[in-house]
Amino acid sequence: MHDQRSTTDWVKHAPQTSSLERFEAFFVAHAFDAHQHDTYAIGMTLDGAHRFQYRGESNVCVPGEAMILHPDEMHDGCAGTDTGLRYQGLYVPPSLVQHIVKGKPLPFLKSGVSRDQRLVSAVFELLHAHELAPLAEDDALFNFVMTLAAVTGQRPARPAHHFAAALRAREYIHDNLDRPITLDQLADCAGRDRWSLSKDFRVFFGTSPHRYITARRLSQVKQLVQAGQTLSKAAIDSGFFDQSHMSRHFKRSFGIAPSRWYFPQCDG
Template sequence: MHSGNWIDLAQDADTGIETLRAHFKGHAYDPHWHDSYLIGFTETGVQQFRCRQARNVSTPGKVFFLEPGEIHDGDAPTAGGFTYRMLYLDPQWLEREVGALFEEAPADCQLSVPQVLFDDTRMAAAIDAAFQAVHGQDLRIVRQAALDELLGGLTRRLHWRKRVDNHPRLPLAALRARDYLHANLMQDIDLDDLARAAGCDRFRLSRAFKEAFGLPPHAYLVQLRLARARQLLGRGLAPAQVAADLGFADQSHLGRWFRRAYGVTPAYYRQRCSKLPD
């Protein structure tokens, strides 16, 4: 990790919400995604990230909000770096909690985020209060009240979107390949396997896949494995076991990819989320 960078991470046992406060200088992390909703704000400095094929620049007080699966990176374009705080919200928890705020939540829909970066002082204050209550392990009733306040604010920023299994604008070969990767993420897959499953040659598949999902198939598979690694480490599995289970060459190989994506080592993540000794 770059000298001067730091990360403070915790996980709430009741909700599964992860809380993160961090400071980065220079390059923060490579393109990656999470299987959670990400909601946070920049405290100090200039935070720059690419998401939805656009460069976003967040300055103090600006709120960022990303959907599960959205590819993003991060870096500090100015010398002092940037500090931010953020909550990772489990999609099932969020949809259940937000759905309860509506008299009749629409059927067969999922929550979507129309805008990834915006100015909203009330939202930033609600994120801050929720972060402090959850990260500081305040009384359960205090944590619940702060999260309820945040959820009320999120209803102004979230939209309901009809669930679609196969997006009509994405090529069928890319969709087949994606489904194959999800079903076989622990296997030693090669591009020929993937091309056979997708029904086209591997060169056409690689181009179509990257255009559809923003990453080539091999990088997408790594992200799938890293997302699963977070889950397993959070449950307390040892990094060496996780590396072996997910098809990484060894623990150090998992560690290199994990640090590039999340800025922390697998051992640190496991210790902070599972509360087990390192």
């Protein structure tokens, strides 16, 4: 991790593991000249303030807000405080968004900055989803696009939902909990495209495929630990990468580390 008190500009790029380009950066003063992307430019300020010109107006993005710039819109960027600007960002191709909105206009946040906690949470999830699993990124992208559409006032489409497809996907999940599962695999077995299946699954089972898989794996961890298995072996046997991967999901779901839940005399 870079020192946020640095006096030297730096940019750290995340490994390119998907079609989404992620980075973290620190700038003392001037960051970018006026330019435009053919993607959505999305970011969150970690320290300081992100000042930029967008659609003829001066804007500032501070911690706790989300910056979402529309494709092909001119903008620049600089630090808005003397202590510099540190932020995380990523670029989302419009083609990925269009796969989800299916022919509707791309969602457009006119101001470029939002304090709406639904959108802030969705952006945070998307920025960090690559640290978990491919299905987590698909889930986070779907949630971001749908949340952006809702926040910007775009009325959701009402496509026909397919219970049989969602049921086939759920059965596939239960049969393959001990191995990696992708949204493409679920879509293939269900006979639906990946984003239609995501909507089907939410309608009929109340959550996304990724969250459903995680919940089932955590339930299996609980059963194995209560039967006397170690946390590390229970995590692997339930389909997590390792104990640390499982613990992050456990704490996110239950608000406490599994070691404290099952072995309260431990500090970990």
